[in-house]
Amino acid sequence: MNSLKARLVLAGVMILAAFLGxxxxxxxxxxxxxxxxxxRAKLQAQVYGLLGALELDAGGRxxxxxQYPDQRLQQPGSGSYAQVIAAGPxxxxxxxxxxxxLLGRELGYHHVPLDSGQIHFERTxxxxxxxxxxxxxxxxxYAPARSRELVLRVLESDAAYRGQLWQFRRSLVLWLGVAGAILLLMQVLVLQWGLRPLRRIPADLQRIxxxxxxxxxxxxxxxxxxxxENLNEFIRAERTRGQRYRDAMADLAHSLKTPLAVIRGAVGQSREAELNQVIGEQTARMQEIVDYQLQRAALAGRGGLRKRVNLYTTLQRIRxxxxxxxxxxxxEFELRVDPAQELAIxxxxxMELLGNLLDNACKWAVARVRVSAGIDAAELRLSVEDDGPGIDAADRDRILQRGVRADEATPGHGIGLAMVRDIVQAYGGRLEIDASAELGGARLVLVLPRTA
Incomplete structure (x- = not known):
């Protein structure tokens, strides 16, 4: 049974049937x-009436x-009967x-010894x-020092009793059936009302x-x-990944226009040696662009289930x-990181994050590079510092743009820090750039949530 409502209704019907039964x-x-x-009370009253009318003569008869106390005792077959039984030694x-x-009827009698005033009631x-x-x-x-043990026996037909019982049972079944139907209807209505939010979800998803x-x-x-909330988060993540993928493909197409134009121009104007050099340079640049854009598009596929990676071991490999x-x-590399520190990433x-940040620090450092990590209840802060010239405050936002370098004379295509920014944002974090207070150069800080 695949219907949640049907299951609840069936369970309710079974419970209701058991309860009503x-x-x-x-x-x-x-x-x-x-x-x-x-x-019993009626028969006991008849016994007391007989006791009031009963007499014993001098011989104990x-x-x-x-005229009996109950007129029905005088009517043959009336359904009300009485006897006096001699029960003494x-x-x-x-x-x-x-x-x-009792005229024309025989009543069997099974003697049950009774003390004076004792009552025995049964159905026969x-x-x-x-x-x-x-x-x-x-x-x-009946005389001084003379007595007689008697048993007064009264009987009543159970026809009236059976009629009352049948009438009661018929009414009971009717009213319990009505009550059951009403309760079942109320249960269905309550389920309709209670499950309404669940029915809204598919409708809202269809609207989305x-x-x-x-x-x-x-x-x-x-x-x-x-x-x-999880569905909304999933929808937002899917939209973000889809948009990132589309942007990456668009950027890839746009980025390849210039190298292709250079190649086309070189084919028509340059000599063979120069042509080979231009083609080599531009194809290398195209490969870098393709690698970057494909990596950037791959961010759309990152899920929430990740193994934990040791931070210190990764830093050692990159160092x-x-x-x-x-x-x-x-x-001189200085690693101020707990050797047991792990990240869910x-x-x-x-490797991409730390490799780009450390490569950037090594590129500009004079003699020292420092990596330190700190963690609190909400986030992890991983900083990479160097003793180089640093980054001007005016350039800190600009160098995070793709293709922008702080020094155009330095080799590279300006995509390393942009890649770092995209990756860290995919994990819900951010990249901060400021100055190193101790080393005097730049300090780049990765801020990641504790879940990373």
Missing amino acids: LTGLALDQAFQASAREGV VQMPD GQSAAPVWSSRS ALGRDGLFELRFGVVWE HAGEAEALGGHYPHELRPLT DSLSKVYADKQL EAGDL
Whole structure:
């Protein structure tokens, strides 16, 4: 069953059916107990009426008046019956008196010893008819020092009881059915209302897909806000990656126009040696541009699940490589980084970030390059300093633009710091440029969130 609503409705129906069934059973048992108690009270009142009318003569024989307390006892087959049973020692526990209503009927009797004043109540049968029976034990003193043990037995047809029970059960089933239907309808309505925010999400996503909305809007319940916020974040990330990819492709096409134009001009005007030199230079430049733009476009594919990379180990590898590249400078590298510090970042991205920053520092440094890292509750700050001439405040924003260099005489194409900026922004961070207070040169600071 793939429908969440159907599952909830089915679970509700099962719970409701169990609840109503148990409720009906409990009410039925309670009604039966109450009805039986009513029959018992009625039969007990008849026993007391018989006691008031009963007399024993001098010989201990039972005498009853012609008119009984309950007129039904005089009508044969009325459903109300009475007997007086001799139950003393030496007695056969046989009836010594029976009401006229028992005319032509035989009542079996199973003797149950009863003390004086003791009551026994049960349900029995007379042929096919069900009966309620109440017995009352009594010791009747009819002469000085002479008494007789008797059992007064009254019976009542259970037809009225069964009729009441059937009527009650019919009403009970009807009203429980009505209550169940109402509760089920209310449950469906509550589910419709409760699941309405979930139904809004596909509709809002369709509007976003159609370009009618920028993100999931409106007020969603607290339970759905993590979902909608993550969806909005995913939508924003996808838009950013898509835009970055489109920009990279557009920049690639635009950047290749100039080298291609130079090649075309050289083919038509230059000699063969000069042509080879121009083609070599321009194809090298085109390769750099292509590599940069493809790397920049690849930023669109970076996901949120990354392995942790050791920062100190990566810095050591880059330091060893740059020491060979700038061996003529005899630079002193100072790494103020915790050897156990790790970052949740793509290893290639970390190499690109640190490689560009350290290469830039080595390019301008006189003798010293320092790398230090600090971390707090919210972010990591990684700074790269050198003792070179530094970067003028007026140039700090400009050199982050692609193709711009602080010194045009220095080799390069001005894409290293732009690449650093793009990568660090993809991770939700930023690149800061200021002056090194201790070394006197430039200080470039990578600020990354703790999740990186």
